[in-house]
Amino acid sequence: MLDIKYIRENTVTVKERLNTRGTDFANLIDRAVELDTKRREVIFDNEEQKAKQNTVNRSIPLMKKEGRDLTDVFEELKTIAGKIKEDDRVLDEIENELESILLSLPNIPDQTVPVGKDESENTEIRRHGSPTEFTFAAKPHWDLGKALGILDPETAAKVSGARFHFYKGLGARLERSVINYFLDTHTGNGYTEVFPPFMVNRDSMRGTGQLPKFEEDAFRIANNDYFLIPTAEVPVTNMFRNDILKKSDLPIKYCAYSACFRAEAGSAGRDQRGLIRQHQFNKVELVKFCEPENSYDELEKLTSDACAVLEGLALPYRVVLLCTGDMGFSSAKTYDIEVWMPSYNRYVEISSCSCFTDYQARRAAIRYKGDVKDKAAFVHTLNGSGVAVGRTVAAILENCQNADSSITVPEALRAYMGTDVIG
RNA sequence: GGAGAGGUAUCGAAGUGGUCAUAACGGGGCUGACUCGAAAUCAGUUUGAGAUAACAUCUCACGAGGGUUCGAAUCCCUCCCUCUCCGCCA
Numbered sequence: 001m002l003d004i005k006y007i008r009e010n011t012v013t014v015k016e017r018l019n020t021r022g023t024d025f026a027n028l029i030d031r032a033v034e035l036d037t038k039r040r041e042v043i044f045d046n047e048e049q050k051a052k053q054n055t056v057n058r059s060i061p062l063m064k065k066e067g068r069d070l071t072d073v074f075e076e077l078k079t080i081a082g083k084i085k086e087d088d089r090v091l092d093e094i095e096n097e098l099e100s101i102l103l104s105l106p107n108i109p110d111q112t113v114p115v116g117k118d119e120s121e122n123t124e125i126r127r128h129g130s131p132t133e134f135t136f137a138a139k140p141h142w143d144l145g146k147a148l149g150i151l152d153p154e155t156a157a158k159v160s161g162a163r164f165h166f167y168k169g170l171g172a173r174l175e176r177s178v179i180n181y182f183l184d185t186h187t188g189n190g191y192t193e194v195f196p197p198f199m200v201n202r203d204s205m206r207g208t209g210q211l212p213k214f215e216e217d218a219f220r221i222a223n224n225d226y227f228l229i230p231t232a233e234v235p236v237t238n239m240f241r242n243d244i245l246k247k248s249d250l251p252i253k254y255c256a257y258s259a260c261f262r263a264e265a266g267s268a269g270r271d272q273r274g275l276i277r278q279h280q281f282n283k284v285e286l287v288k289f290c291e292p293e294n295s296y297d298e299l300e301k302l303t304s305d306a307c308a309v310l311e312g313l314a315l316p317y318r319v320v321l322l323c324t325g326d327m328g329f330s331s332a333k334t335y336d337i338e339v340w341m342p343s344y345n346r347y348v349e350i351s352s353c354s355c356f357t358d359y360q361a362r363r364a365a366i367r368y369k370g371d372v373k374d375k376a377a378f379v380h381t382l383n384g385s386g387v388a389v390g391r392t393v394a395a396i397l398e399n400c401q402n403a404d405s406s407i408t409v410p411e412a413l414r415a416y417m418g419t420d421v422i423g
Numbered sequence: 424g425g426a427g428a429g430g431u432a433u434c435g436a437a438g439u440g441g442u443c444a445u446a447a448c449g450g451g452g453c454u455g456a457c458u459c460g461a462a463a464u465c466a467g468u469u470u471g472a473g474a475u476a477a478c479a480u481c482u483c484a485c486g487a488g489g490g491u492u493c494g495a496a497u498c499c500c501u502c503c504c505u506c507u508c509c510g511c512c513a
Contacts, residue, residue: 040474044475047482050483054482057442057493065442075493076493078493079493375471
């Protein structure tokens with residue numbers, strides 16, 4: 001959520017910079033400023049009435065003691081109470097509309113984010129390794145999975161539906177090995193491991209920005225108002241919702257494994273085969289809470305912490321800085337990490353690392369302070385996949401395949417796998 | 424799921440319709456005094472949000488949201504959460 005004070009004082013700038021996302025928010029912003037002006041007028045008037053009401057109310061016990069007739073006083077107070085009630089009602093309306101506008105405005109892109117309309121205008125920052133070359137006809141991971149008997153989407157379709165997978169045997173073990181390898185690497189780099197709930201309430205989904213705008217992307221539990229988490233970002237960031245953190249505890253760094261659930265509304269037909277786009281997938285997430293002045297440095301570190309696990313697996317990847325038009329709703333700056341996927345003959349997103357500045361913190365009321373005297377201020381939140389597990393498994397199968405369809409297990413995983421080769 | 428108890432600041436806890444809710448009382452933290460230093464003792468200080476040019480002033484917040492009333496922590500309704508016992512369960 002953006003600060004209405006900031007919008008009020010920088011209306012033109014906010015419009016310009018939000019419009020770089022490719023949607024025109026000018027009307028909404030004008031309406032927000034208008035509502036804010038009205039809001040403050042009503043508050044001013046209302047508080048005057050309340051002050052008067054309080055003064056008279058406080059003197060009532062005394063007057064009663066003196067045995068005064070209070071009929072006139074009560075008459076006047078009744079009038080005041082009526083005005084207050086009406087003002088409260090008006091204020092409520094104004095604030096509801098204002099809030100729903102503020103919740104629908106995305107974060108302001110950072111100055112260093114290139115302006116562009118879509119993913120074609122993202123900027124490649126760096127590459128690691130080079131696209132894998134084969135001396136034989138390489139197979140896509142879904143064919144390898146079938147040949148090896150380790151991936152079974154057909155049975156999953158019977159049991160659940162499209163966009164689900166059974167992993168079997170060494171395939172299941174590979175998924176689990178990757179999760180453990182990721183968590184062990186990140187905890188070694190100073191992240192505290194947490195294991196979160198996979199269902200969260202509405203307030204949490206709103207705190208990180210999934211609601212109210214993107215409800216159709218989420219799975220909602222029918223008999224509760226719970227949502228299946230689309231990413232561990234949601235439960236982990238919301239751990240501190242409505243809290244005031246100690247400055248000396250920052251930065252707080254968490255890594256979390258979770259299953260992730262996405263409705264994938266609107267992506268029918270895309271990535272139909274294999275592990276790339278599933279309703280349920282595993283991910284290890286990195287989440288940070290830090291002071292505002294460090295957040296962009298922390299984003300660089302978080303991104304390289306995510307890259308580290310791909311380097312450990314010797315998978316070729318590149319880092320891309322998203323342009324304004326391709327960036328997520330709540331983010332101010334995002335790096336995507338893309339792994340080389342031979343079957344796609346291109347790099348495919350495997351992690352998205354974002355700095356949200358105070359956007360989520362304001363929505364979720366996550367603040368910090370140093371001294372008792374300090375005013376509580378919003379923290380900055382960051383997160384990034386460290387990294388998507390299913391896509392990593394797909395990348396391992398494809399990049400590490402041999403002519404006979406066997407898979408050479410990356411060295412870093414051998415202890416977890418208990419074998420050097422799948423096949 | 425059933426029965427009961429409860430949710431007030433940093434913690435414990437009092438307040439059951441008004442005139443001491445920043446909030447009694449007790450503990451903790453911080454600052455100062457005493458001390459070579461510490462303990463003990465004494466004094467002071469310790470919530471957040473909003474309106475405002477304002478660290479002046481005013482308003483709001485007693486789990487959340489409604490209602491009754493001139494006035495609600497207190498009375499009524501709905502919901503959430505915690506604890507104890509029972510049931511069920513991994």
